[in-house]
Amino acid sequence: MKIHEYQARDLLSRAGIPVPPAAVVETAAAARDAFIKNGLPVQVIKAQVFAGGRGKAGFVRLVKSADEAHSAAEFMLTHRMVSVQTGPEGIAVKKILIAAAVDIAHEYYVGLVLDRAQSGVTLMASAQGGVEIETVAEKDPSAIIRHTLHPSMGLMPFAARNVALGMGLSGRTASVTADILMKLSKFFVQYDCSIAEINPLVLTKSGEIMAIDAKLNFDDNAMFRHPELQAMRDDTETDPLEIRAAAANLNYIKLDGDIACLVNGAGLAMSTMDVIGLHGGKPANFLDVGGGVKKEGAIEAFRILLSDKKVRGILVNIFGGIARCDLIAEALIQAGKEVGFGVPVVVRLEGTNVEKAREMLAAARHDLPTLQSATDLNDAAKKIVAAAA
């Protein structure tokens, strides 16, 4: 799960990490007032959206007067932001952050990330901040200090001091930074983060250390114990079909191709997308209906696939283990009766109750005129790509 920049700032600030003064506004008039109230000569206005590419799209601006703040905010609130990550239709901006711009002496990077290779949480820090850490890792890996936290002790103060000194800091600023690292590490564990990154962490010309931008991601598996984070969930940029699928306990991700697929199991679902690609098609979605899927869930899955107007064909690939082939066949027949398949459907079934499923589908031919059967996954992909062309 992701949260907005203003929410991340708020959480980090409450955790004791210094951030520049700021306000969140929803109108241009409020942006003007906030500029005056902040009382600083240069401030920055940032649209609060998840999509990246804000700077290039003109949705991050430096402003030097209340009037400039007003007009920048008005622009952002009345124009849809279009960037490489939003698609051509763009997204509407509802909230704007207006924050003090600080005089930067140096930009640092600090971040904690779940580290599979270590089966733990690893702290990364670098004196080369302000750019993506992946870029630093590629160009100059020695510029990144890594320290894996102790699984139960967390980040220990001595280790935090070592990392701060390793970043090239000294004296009081090193102590302040070590303290920020301790607080960020505690925050990571307390809130079940998967990423907690401050980039840049800046040293200002007046000698202060401050978090200017932060990226926080949370472990979806742990959301049950964080109602305060769930309350921050903002689905306005999530595809409506994905929201609908989540409500039906379906694991669905919309993609930009035109061949839909319905599969049981995440690995098989990914492979089904791959095999569509291998035969020259483009997958319209990832969909794992799961082993425990019931008839109603499977029917809803077909409804969701069919409501994507780009879809020109559907590939059903079921290896029945826990999921039963006959249940999927039943859902297919019901969906055919209820909504009707206006597009070709290719079905590949194997595993539990497959014979019964095949008989059911054969008996329901008149309800499913666009249905074809396939012998294996290659055959299925070839057939659906040909039928949807």
Next chain:
Amino acid sequence: MSILVDKNTRVICQGITGSGGGAFHTKGCLDYGTQMVGGTSPGKGGTKDANGLPVFDTVEQAVHATGANATMIFVPPPFAADAICEAAAAGIKLIVAITEGIPVLDMVKAKNFLAGFGDSVTLVGPNCPGVITPGQCKIGIMPGYIHQPPAPGKKSVGIVSRSGTLTYEAVWQTSQMGWAQSTCVGIGGDPVKGMDFVDVVAQFQNDPGTDAIIIIGEIGGTAEEAAAKFVQAHVTKPVAGFIAGRTAPPGKRMGHAGAIISGGEGTAESKIAAMRTAGIVVADSPADMGRALVKAAQR
């Protein structure tokens, strides 16, 4: 021969009475012929489950009364990491955690706890289909009937995979081609887990009952790359493979919590290239895993 489990493995189910799959799959394992000897369900100690197996409050009691040496965990996510630790503390040697959705930081702590037991405890999973030695012991949720037990004149393949349904696919294809399976291990789709590819492949290499190996990976992390290096350095048996997720867009979680490409690391291309460099025959299509095995075995 086989790895991890055989006909002598004595298995309990933690969460045996639960609707999370424990009750249903205990019966599935019993029907397959697994020596299921009991289970746990805190608060229900002293009762029997639907199959007449004894139910205990704690794993310690279950081990004491039944001599169990393996466990299959279906405990719900908030309590599952604790269940893993409980099993280890009670002397269970093989822990198979089926539960999906355990908070990752819980697993970080549980793994650290297990490290204190050294090599005497093996964890498989979580978020995995389990382990099966065909004809002898099934611990998990896989459909048993697709597997072929070793038989005279048949070669046996050991299969290790991060994905459940893809494992079934590989089992089905290899069975169709006249192979048996020595043992199939689903290591699970989570980023922090027990056995990884390298651990399982090392056991297959040392198992006289395993003639060849299939490694089924997916996007995210670098475990497949590590496995490829291990194969190149230590494995003399034929190895085939497949990687799921070539068409997955970066940054999106593809069902499994571990299946996400971040920062250019963990792409299907990098894994496939590493595997091919190590001499592994990698199938381009998931429908060709069986054929890739045959090709590897003919080299």
